[in-house]
Amino acid sequence: MMSSQQSEKPNPLARQVRLQEVPEEEPKGKEVLSGNLQMIKDVKVKVMVCVGGAELTVEELFALKDDSVLKLESATTDPVEILLDGKVIARGNLVAVGDNFGVSVTEIVSAPGL
Numbered sequence: 001m002m003s004s005q006q007s008e009k010p011n012p013l014a015r016q017v018r019l020q021e022v023p024e025e026e027p028k029g030k031e032v033l034s035g036n037l038q039m040i041k042d043v044k045v046k047v048m049v050c051v052g053g054a055e056l057t058v059e060e061l062f063a064l065k066d067d068s069v070l071k072l073e074s075a076t077t078d079p080v081e082i083l084l085d086g087k088v089i090a091r092g093n094l095v096a097v098g099d100n101f102g103v104s105v106t107e108i109v110s111a112p113g114l
């Protein structure tokens with residue numbers, strides 16, 4: 001158990017910080033990247049490809065087992081969506097690249113406002 005003298009000792013490694021309220025306004029000055037993609041061109045991002053979806057009842061979901069076949073709502077000829085951070089950035093067709101799947105990009109989706 002700590003004595004009152006021990007608990008009142010200030011910790012030399014920690015101290016209270018007081019933050020100043022900053023008004024919300026449009027920042028002034030130079031942008032971090034200023035359109036210079038050279039600074040981030042080697043950053044890796046993960047894209048996902050969405051082939052399709054299916055709607056099941058909970059009973060059908062629990063009935064799934066090894067060797068079950070789940071029929072998707074999309075046809076084999078429908079374009080797939082390429083997503084970045086959950087947002088569609090492009091569409092294309094599934095292709096085979098050696099022993100892997102690939103996507104042949106057919107459409108780049110424009111961002112709103114561009």
